Amino acid sequence: LCRGGLAERLCRLQNRERSAISFWRHQCVSDNTILSDKSGVLIVKILEIFEECTIQVAICQQLEQSPVALSPEDAVINAEEPILKVLFTRETAAHLKSRPQDVIHIYPPWQKLLLQNADVPVIMNTYFSQKVLLSEHSEAREKTYGLTKMLIRKNIISLAQTFRLDDLDDNLHQESTDNQVPCAPQTNNNGDSKRHPLAQSAVNDSLLEMVESQGAVGWREVQVRVIIQRVYCLPAKEGYRSHTQGNKPLCATAVANSDPPNVRLCLLVQDAYGMFSEVQLQSLSSTDDIEQYCRRWEGKSCCLAGMKILQRTTRGRALGLFSLIDSLWPPVVPVKVPGQSQDSEMMTTNLPPPSFCYILTVQSGEIHVEVDEEEQISNLYQPPAVHGLKEILQIGGCNKRCSFWAQVFYRRLQTKPSVPTDQREMLLFVTDSSLQNVVHGIPKVVAVSITASCVLSVEIIEALSAGSRFVFFKDALWGNGRIICVERTVLLLQKPLLCSAAGADLSELTGPVRLDELDSTTQANSVCALRGTVVGVNESTAFSWPTCNRCGNGKLELCPQDRELLYCNQCSEVVTTPVLKMQLEVFLSCPSRSQSTVKVKVWHEMTLFVLLTMLLFLQTYEVQSVLGREVGLLNCYVHSITSHPNCVVLEEIVLL
Amino acid sequence: STLPAVAEELLREIKKAFQETSQVPDDLLLGLKFIFGPSAVPALDLVDQRSVTRVRSPSGMTLYQVLGSSGKLYTCYSSCHFCTCPAFGFSVLQKSESLLCKHILAVYLSQAMGACQELAVSEEQLTNILLAEEEDEG
Numbered sequence: 001l002c003r004g005g006l007a008e009r010l011c012r013l014q015n016r017e018r019s020a021i022s023f024w025r026h027q028c029v030s031d032n033t034i035l036s037d038k039s040g041v042l043i044v045k046i047l048e049i050f051e052e053c054t055i056q057v058a059i060c061q062q063l064e065q066s067p068v069a070l071s072p073e074d075a076v077i078n079a080e081e082p083i084l085k086v087l088f089t090r091e092t093a094a095h096l097k098s099r100p101q102d103v104i105h106i107y108p109p110w111q112k113l114l115l116q117n118a119d120v121p122v123i124m125n126t127y128f129s130q131k132v133l134l135s136e137h138s139e140a141r142e143k144t145y146g147l148t149k150m151l152i153r154k155n156i157i158s159l160a161q162t163f164r165l166d167d168l169d170d171n172l173h174q175e176s177t178d179n180q181v182p183c184a185p186q187t188n189n190n191g192d193s194k195r196h197p198l199a200q201s202a203v204n205d206s207l208l209e210m211v212e213s214q215g216a217v218g219w220r221e222v223q224v225r226v227i228i229q230r231v232y233c234l235p236a237k238e239g240y241r242s243h244t245q246g247n248k249p250l251c252a253t254a255v256a257n258s259d260p261p262n263v264r265l266c267l268l269v270q271d272a273y274g275m276f277s278e279v280q281l282q283s284l285s286s287t288d289d290i291e292q293y294c295r296r297w298e299g300k301s302c303c304l305a306g307m308k309i310l311q312r313t314t315r316g317r318a319l320g321l322f323s324l325i326d327s328l329w330p331p332v333v334p335v336k337v338p339g340q341s342q343d344s345e346m347m348t349t350n351l352p353p354p355s356f357c358y359i360l361t362v363q364s365g366e367i368h369v370e371v372d373e374e375e376q377i378s379n380l381y382q383p384p385a386v387h388g389l390k391e392i393l394q395i396g397g398c399n400k401r402c403s404f405w406a407q408v409f410y411r412r413l414q415t416k417p418s419v420p421t422d423q424r425e426m427l428l429f430v431t432d433s434s435l436q437n438v439v440h441g442i443p444k445v446v447a448v449s450i451t452a453s454c455v456l457s458v459e460i461i462e463a464l465s466a467g468s469r470f471v472f473f474k475d476a477l478w479g480n481g482r483i484i485c486v487e488r489t490v491l492l493l494q495k496p497l498l499c500s501a502a503g504a505d506l507s508e509l510t511g512p513v514r515l516d517e518l519d520s521t522t523q524a525n526s527v528c529a530l531r532g533t534v535v536g537v538n539e540s541t542a543f544s545w546p547t548c549n550r551c552g553n554g555k556l557e558l559c560p561q562d563r564e565l566l567y568c569n570q571c572s573e574v575v576t577t578p579v580l581k582m583q584l585e586v587f588l589s590c591p592s593r594s595q596s597t598v599k600v601k602v603w604h605e606m607t608l609f610v611l612l613t614m615l616l617f618l619q620t621y622e623v624q625s626v627l628g629r630e631v632g633l634l635n636c637y638v639h640s641i642t643s644h645p646n647c648v649v650l651e652e653i654v655l656l
Numbered sequence: 657s658t659l660p661a662v663a664e665e666l667l668r669e670i671k672k673a674f675q676e677t678s679q680v681p682d683d684l685l686l687g688l689k690f691i692f693g694p695s696a697v698p699a700l701d702l703v704d705q706r707s708v709t710r711v712r713s714p715s716g717m718t719l720y721q722v723l724g725s726s727g728k729l730y731t732c733y734s735s736c737h738f739c740t741c742p743a744f745g746f747s748v749l750q751k752s753e754s755l756l757c758k759h760i761l762a763v764y765l766s767q768a769m770g771a772c773q774e775l776a777v778s779e780e781q782l783t784n785i786l787l788a789e790e791e792d793e794g
Contacts, residue, residue, distance in 0.1 A: 005704030007697050010685045014697070017686060052659040054693065054753050085658055089690065111687060113669075115661050122662050124690050125683075155657045156752050159737040163664040165671050165767055376714060376776040470727075494727060 021127045024107070025095070028130055040108035042123065043132075044086055046098050051154040056093040058086045059120075063103065086123040096131050103132045203303060205272040205336075211309060211358055223305040226269035226277070227378040228371065229328055230475065231294045232488045233263045233455035236283060263455050265293060268324060268488075269302070270380060274335035276325050276354055279304065280361045290457050291492050294474075298496070299381035302371040307360040314356045319399060321357060324475055324488050327401035329353045333379045383496065384474050388434030389446055398479040405495055406430035409445075409468045409513045409655045410527060412637065426450045428464070429527050430471075431513055444516050446483060447526060448476065453487040460491045468656035470508070472496070513655055515635055518648065519592045524641050527653065531632020532588035532598060541585045541601075546578035554581065588631060593648065600636060601651040663691050663755055671768035680769075688761075695758040698725070702762035709773040713782040720772075721785070722759040730759050731785065 001008045044060035051057070062082045086106070088096065098104060107128035112121050203223045204210055210224045265281040315322045330351070384403035392402045407430060414425040431445040438444075450456065463469055472492040476485050485491065515529040522528050547554045548568035559565040559574055566575045588598045636650040670684050688696040702708065707723040720732040724741065732739045737748070737760055744757040756764075766772045777785075 001697075001701055002704040005701065006680060006685065007701035007704050009682075010689060010697050010700055013682055013686055014689055017689075052657055053755050055659055055691070057658050087658075087662065087690070089693070109683075111683060111690075113662060113665055113687075115665050116668075118661065122658070122665075124662070124687055154752070155659075157657050157660055157755060159748075161657075161660045162735070162737060163660070163667055163764055165664075165667055165764065374774060374776055376778055377781060379778065494723070495729075 017127070024128050042084075042106040042110060044084060044104050044106065044123075046086075046100050046102050046104065047083075048100060049098060049152055051152050052157060054090040056088040056090070056098075056152070058088065058098065058104075060084045060086050060104070083120055084123055085120050086126060088126050088129065092127055092129055096129060098131060105130045105132055207269075207271045207275050207277050207358065208273065210304075210307070223303045224271060224307075225301060225303055226271045227301045227380050228267050228297050228299065229270050229276075229381060230268040230324065230488070231290070231297050232266055232268075232475075232490045233290055234266050234280070234487050235453055235455060236262050236264045265290070266488075267297070267302075268328075269304070270328070270331070272336050272380075274331050274351060274354075276328075276357050278321060278357060278359045279307070280310065280359065282362070290455075290490060291459070291494065294490065294492065295496065296373055297371050299377035299383065300371050300373060300375055301378050304360070307362065309358055310361045311359040312356060313359060315354075318357070320477075320486055320488060322354075323399045323401050323477060325354055325357065327475065328382050331380060332382055335380075386472075386495075389430070389432050390434035390438065390442060392478055392483070393435075393442060393446065393481075395478055400478050401475045402478045402483070403472070403474045403476070404432070405470060405472050406432045406446075406448075407468060407470050407509055407513065408464060410635075410637075410653060411464055411656065425452050427525065428471075430473075431509070433507055433509055436509055436514060444514055445527060448473065449482065449484040450491075451484060451486050454485040454489045454491075455487070456491055459493060463493055468513075469493070517592050517633075518590055518598070518636075518638075518650075522593070522638060522641065522648070524638050526638050527635065528638060528650075529633045529635055530588070530590050530592070530598065530600070530650070531630070531634070532590035534586050534627055534629045534631060535589045536587035536627070538585035538587065538599070542583065544580055544582040546575070547581050548575050549577050549579045550575075552579075586631075596641075596646045596648045598648050598650065600634065601649075602634075659691070659755060666691060667764050667768055670765070674769045692756065692761055693754070695754060695756065695761050698758040699761035699765055701725070702758065703765045703769065703771050706766075706771055706773060708763050708766040708771065709775050711775045711777055711782060711785065713777055713779045715779060717779070717782055719782065719785065720763045721775075722762055724759065732760050732763050734763075 001011065043063045044058075045063055046058045046060050048059040049056060060083070062084050086104070088098075096102075096104065106123065106126050107130070109125060110123055110128070111125045112123055114121050203225050205225050207224055207226065210222050262283075264283050267279045267281065268276060269279055270276050313321065330353075335351070386403050386405055389404055389406055392404060395402065408428050409431065410429040412427040412429075414427060426449075428448045428450060429445050430448050435442065435444050435446065460471070464471075472495050473483075473485065474490040474492060474496075476483050476489045515527055516522070518528045518530040545554060546556055546566060548556060548571060550571050550573075551568065553568050553570045556566040556568055556575055556578065559567040566578055567573075568575050583601060585599055585601050588600055590596075590598050634652050635655055637653045639649040639651060641648050666684065666687050670680055670688075673684060674680055685696075685700075688700070692699070702722060702725075705723075709721045709723075710718055711721055712718045718734045720734060722730045722732060722739075724730055730739055730741045737756055738744070739757045739759045741757055741759055744760070747754040748757060763772075
């Protein structure tokens with residue numbers, strides 16, 4: 001629950017209320033007489049009861065004072081007495097077991113609600129209610145009633161009865177689609193009324209015209225209307241720091257970390273002529289916003305003004321950028337032909353893919369990029385086409401951008417620990433139901449390489465270290481049988497609202513991830529499952545070492561003050577109860593790859609090897625007792641495979 | 657029937673209180689709990705997290721998409737009480753135990769407190785969202 005949010009507040013209130021209710025009930029039970037405190041007590045006589053959902057509705061007559069002297073049969077319904085509708089929760093109703101003619105005392109705090117079109121007030125929050133038994137006669141009757149069940153009418157509520165929160169009948173609440181007034185397709189009316197002062201000048205729709213007519217110096221008056229095809233982050237190069245605003249950031253959070261901004265928000269935009277341009281916006285202080293920017297901006301149109309040309313790049317020099325542009329070509333709607341007059345209706349789709357692209361950046365100072373967030377998604381927008389991994393593995397060609405939704409079940413960091421986390425390269429092992437559900441012929445899992453140029457948000461990094469989860473990979477690069485995430489690839493934790501599923505199976509996996517078994521086709525830097533028999537133990541590599549029980553740091557030091565104690569310099573504290581980790585290499589004979597020597601490094605935590613390591617710890621192990629043991633099915637990471645000698649070196653892993 | 661009118665009035669009071677004071681008083685929160693039971697806290701949590709998006713097409717057709725706690729996106733209709741979540745099918749349709757599921761309640765609360773995110777789409781895109789729901793269930 002959000003801290004300080006409404007949900008948290010209600011939780012607290014509800015807990016308090018619950019304690020008050022049970023305390024009150026307890027008091028009622030232990031003290032059979034009517035409670036003396038009469039202030040605020042509502043006294044009602046039930047006339048009729050029915051049920052709606054789990055709420056019991058009692059039509060009641062409000063009594064002025066407790067009719068202790070009268071017996072219920074004597075009380076005549078006086079038309080002058082006010083009528084109330086009292087609501088009871090299912091639990092209170094079960095406690096009261098009310099019937100018509102019963103008199104109920106409702107103690108505060110109860111609430112009265114006056115409805116708009118009804119005369120009868122409604123009483124709610126009636127937890128502190130007590131039935132009053134007026135005479136011994138009724139007590140006996142009560143007991144017999146308790147044995148017979150009373151049938152209560154239940155009203156079924158129609159789903160068509162929606163709630164109107166506004167006094168005016170605006171078109172947000174339509175009770176039936178028949179009432180819909182057909183509207184002319186809306187143009188930019190809403191946008192115009194709240195447009196920025198920049199709109200005073202003419203709006204162009206050609207990027208090329210803007211670039212060619214104004215030169216490379218920079219200009220301020222001309223605006224170009226484009227649509228945003230993609231939003232992503234690029235690692236900033238030194239010397240290109242800009243101090244611009246762009247649109248206001250989505251959350252006005254203060255920059256907490258002191259890391260210099262090294263990531264820039266970029267847009268890949270396309271104009272009405274089909275021409276692309278990459279616009280580099282402001283540096284992001286934290287990359288958490290990227291998912292929000294993608295959701296709010298992709299597909300929307302925007303006005304660029306006062307752009308500075310950074311570079312005119314070509315296909316040969318910017319393979320990454322053009323692979324993304326190619327994935328958006330040809331355009332899904334006809335585009336205008338340059339050279340024709342603006343009024344002409346000539347549009348064509350047989351244009352060759354672009355061979356050059358301008359990279360623009362914003363000038364320091366005013367706002368230059370205005371995104372029409374309220375506008376509808378443009379028809380020119382091409383959402384990422386999501387495919388199942390099985391389909392992606394079968395794509396021909398090289399350097400194709402692909403998008404998929406897959407479960408990340410294992411992560412392997414590639415570079416040295418001294419490099420900051422957000423620049424580390426890593427290998428993610430992913431799968432989806434299209435791979436897992438196939439019997440044979442294609443691998444069950446795929447390795448996705450994350451290069452340092454692919455910007456990962458803090459959210460993603462935390463999510464990946466927390467546990468196995470589904471991640472949306474947008475515009476990853478496929479080629480040479482590998483999937484890599486490079487610059488312009490975006491990893492998101494949620495599927496975007498608009499993306500064409502293209503027949504991909506986006507359902508969750510039904511069971512644990514299954515890996516391919518080790519065999520002759522297994523390659524290095526992959527994961528596999530193996531089973532076999534222990535044929536040898538590499539005693540020279542067996543060792544154990546203490547680790548910090550708080551942070552897992554394996555490099556503990558001796559405490560300077562007391563050489564008997566261990567010290568963890570990451571936690572800056574003495575480690576009183578270190579966790580002992582042990583490592584052992586065993587040789588297995590695996591039937592699936594019988595020609596190779598299989599060497600597996602196993603760890604203490606691995607439950608399958610607890611026996612082995614226990615023996616080690618006691619230092620009374622005998623290799624003979626371990627030989628011949630069956631092992632399987634272990635999940636392993638393949639370190640290396642050599643052919644001369646025919647050896648496979650693996651390490652047992654734990655999937656996320 | 658009484659309960660829908662009561663629920664509507666309660667939500668109107670919440671909207672009024674929020675418009676006047678930018679806050680929702682405790683008694684109205686408890687009122688939500690009284691009427692909607694176990695859906696109240698989860699619905700407020702969805703509002704706290706800004707999980708409700710109003711999807712609108714040029715002709716004025718709207719629907720709501722609510723991002724559930726599991727990460728799944730549920731669609732709620734605006735013209736009648738309907739939600740694609742399993743709890744709706746069970747508690748509301750089958751057992752008539754609740755008026756709404758937590759997602760529909762979150763939609764109303766988000767409307768009352770101006771916490772809806774907005775998404776404008778074309779007619780075709782709105783239809784696709786509706787059809788996608790159909791395919792999932794089919």
